[in-house]
Amino acid sequence: MERIRLSEIAHARSGDKGDASNAGIVAYSREGYEWLQQHLTPERVQQHFHAICKGPVERYEVPNLLALNFILHDSLGGGGSESLKTDAQGKTHGLGLLQMELDVPEAIFGQARK
Amino acid sequence: MTPRSPLLIANGQGFWGDSILGPIRLVREGPLHYLTLDYLAEVTMSIMQKLKSRNPGAGYATDFIEMLARILPICKEKGIKIIASAGGVNSAACMHATGEVIKKLGLSGLKVATVTGDDVLSRLTELKQQGESFKNLDDGRPLAEVAGKITSANAYLGAFPVAEALNRGADIVICGRVTDPSLVLGPMIHEFGWQPEDFDQLAAGTVAGHIVECGAQCTGANYTNWHEIEDFAHIGYPIVEAHPGGEFFITKHHGTGGKVSVDTVTSQLVYEMGDPRRYLTPDVIADFTSIQLAPAGVDRVRVYGIKGAAPTKFLKVSVSYESGYKAVGQLTISGPEALAKARLCAEIIWKRLEFDGVTFAEANKCVEFLGAGVCHEGIVPAMDPPEIVLRVGVKDKDKTKVNRFGMEIVPLVTSGPPGVTGFAGGRPKATEIISYWPALVGKDKIEPHVELAEF
Numbered sequence: 001m002e003r004i005r006l007s008e009i010a011h012a013r014s015g016d017k018g019d020a021s022n023a024g025i026v027a028y029s030r031e032g033y034e035w036l037q038q039h040l041t042p043e044r045v046q047q048h049f050h051a052i053c054k055g056p057v058e059r060y061e062v063p064n065l066l067a068l069n070f071i072l073h074d075s076l077g078g079g080g081s082e083s084l085k086t087d088a089q090g091k092t093h094g095l096g097l098l099q100m101e102l103d104v105p106e107a108i109f110g111q112a113r114k
Numbered sequence: 115m116t117p118r119s120p121l122l123i124a125n126g127q128g129f130w131g132d133s134i135l136g137p138i139r140l141v142r143e144g145p146l147h148y149l150t151l152d153y154l155a156e157v158t159m160s161i162m163q164k165l166k167s168r169n170p171g172a173g174y175a176t177d178f179i180e181m182l183a184r185i186l187p188i189c190k191e192k193g194i195k196i197i198a199s200a201g202g203v204n205s206a207a208c209m210h211a212t213g214e215v216i217k218k219l220g221l222s223g224l225k226v227a228t229v230t231g232d233d234v235l236s237r238l239t240e241l242k243q244q245g246e247s248f249k250n251l252d253d254g255r256p257l258a259e260v261a262g263k264i265t266s267a268n269a270y271l272g273a274f275p276v277a278e279a280l281n282r283g284a285d286i287v288i289c290g291r292v293t294d295p296s297l298v299l300g301p302m303i304h305e306f307g308w309q310p311e312d313f314d315q316l317a318a319g320t321v322a323g324h325i326v327e328c329g330a331q332c333t334g335a336n337y338t339n340w341h342e343i344e345d346f347a348h349i350g351y352p353i354v355e356a357h358p359g360g361e362f363f364i365t366k367h368h369g370t371g372g373k374v375s376v377d378t379v380t381s382q383l384v385y386e387m388g389d390p391r392r393y394l395t396p397d398v399i400a401d402f403t404s405i406q407l408a409p410a411g412v413d414r415v416r417v418y419g420i421k422g423a424a425p426t427k428f429l430k431v432s433v434s435y436e437s438g439y440k441a442v443g444q445l446t447i448s449g450p451e452a453l454a455k456a457r458l459c460a461e462i463i464w465k466r467l468e469f470d471g472v473t474f475a476e477a478n479k480c481v482e483f484l485g486a487g488v489c490h491e492g493i494v495p496a497m498d499p500p501e502i503v504l505r506v507g508v509k510d511k512d513k514t515k516v517n518r519f520g521m522e523i524v525p526l527v528t529s530g531p532p533g534v535t536g537f538a539g540g541r542p543k544a545t546e547i548i549s550y551w552p553a554l555v556g557k558d559k560i561e562p563h564v565e566l567a568e569f
Binding site for chain 1: 156157252331336337338339377380381382383384385386387388389390391402403404405406407437440442479480482484488489490491492493494505507508509547548549550552
């Protein structure tokens with residue numbers, strides 16, 4: 001096992017959908033995508049954003065793009081013009097997700113890294 | 115007429131406030147058939163209704179008129195048509211201002227169209243009587259909860275009225291509330307003769323529109339690996355090379371900054387994504403899990419294989435309403451012990467307000483220690499940096515309370531711990547909160563309207 005950051009095997013972009021943010025992560029390889037599909041669960045993402053995301057986390061799979069799309073409900077302090085937060089649109093949530101530390105088998109990491 | 119293939123459509127404006135250089139350079143620096151400009155965000159319509167209520171000649175994106183003055187001569191010379199969601203709640207006034215610019219520039223023979231029918235603010239009562247509930251799409255609440263506070267209501271129109279304006283010979287199409295991808299899909303329908311049941315093609319055009327709707331966000335901007343991106347200052351805005359079968363390429367003008375790769379395009383495909391299998395528009399349901407991407411040369415990506423299905427019988431309606439007031443202010447606090455002093459400052463503000471009988475619900479208060487780990491709170495450890503920006507805010511129904519809060523920030527410079535500065539901007543004032551209420555309306559209730567004039 002190798003302790004890595006998600007950013008070593010995926011890139012990301014995030015934005016807002018009402019009071020939810022979406023964070024899409026895109027794996028650099030098919031091997032990385034398949035490992036993440038198994039291990040990057042909504043529960044794990046919710047735990048990672050525990051101080052930001054106050055609602056449930058939904059996950060959608062987009063295998064053709066090697067992407068997982070996470071919807072972080074109740075994470076923008078009301079969203080739109082109701083929010084008082086600096087990041088009222090979740091623009092930085094993608095980079096926040098990429099900070100996650102993961103224990104990845106060395107063989108997988110070898111194929112999955114950028 | 116044989117359709118132009120590839121058809122070149124560029125988007126030069128991702129939102130009202132985007133760089134004016136995007137469109138100017140797009141029309142100057144290479145070949146182009148259509149230039150699209152997206153000006154409308156959800157809250158924009160509400161601001162425009164307010165402007166119009168004060169001045170019947172206002173209520174559209176005035177930036178668009180300034181932009182036209184700079185690009186219209188070259189667009190006329192090259193035959194580039196312009197499609198802009200600049201009409202806001204007053205497309206007629208926007209058309210009039212466009213005519214004035216055309217005359218001022220000494221141009222003539224330009225046809226300008228408006229696409230309207232989206233504004234349902236004055237029709238809400240009538241539509242409710244016809245059985246439309248406008249219940250909140252997110253939580254099911256009835257619209258009656260915000261009665262008397264509604265400031266705007268617009269249905270999202272699709273791409274066919276845009277195509278109709280082009281069919282009738284428009285050189286400039288001014289739209290009210292249309293979906294963002296419609297600005298790009300419209301000219302494809304017009305040029306390629308796509309029909310309402312050509313779902314795969316309509317889905318392809320929708321995906322193309324989605325990729326370019328935020329301007330440079332698909333040409334290297336906001337890309338995770340920003341070190342790979344060259345010449346951000348001269349970043350090229352995106353161009354779609356569209357083909358009649360639905361396949362298209364994303365590229366940018368030669369010699370511009372930025373990068374178009376499978377990764378930069380994929381980044382934008384996941385931006386603001388919901389359920390990838392059901393990207394709903396008035397014209398089609400696009401399936402993002404069918405999209406195939408492949409590199410196709412330097413700064414060029416092929417997009418193909420896209421599948422679509424029949425749309426729903428509804429249009430999305432964006433209702434906005436007034437829901438109280440807010441104010442946010444900030445102070446800069448230097449070290450040593452910047453974080454501890456910033457925490458103390460926030461505490462002092464709440465205590466002084468409480469002393470004067472002014473309190474706010476916890477959920478209506480915001481305290482941020484910018485520099486100590488706000489954006490990624492709970493993910494990266496909070497730090498004690500050399501200085502911190504303390505950002506405090508409140509919201510409330512009561513404007514007087516919100517303004518009272520605004521008075522307790524600057525005094526900390528002389529009545530708090532040492533090293534408090536950076537109060538530029540002074541006392542924050544209460545501003546209105548405009549909330550957003552998503553709803554649906556039956557498609558059969560909305561009649562898009564295209565009007566044409568020659569200047």
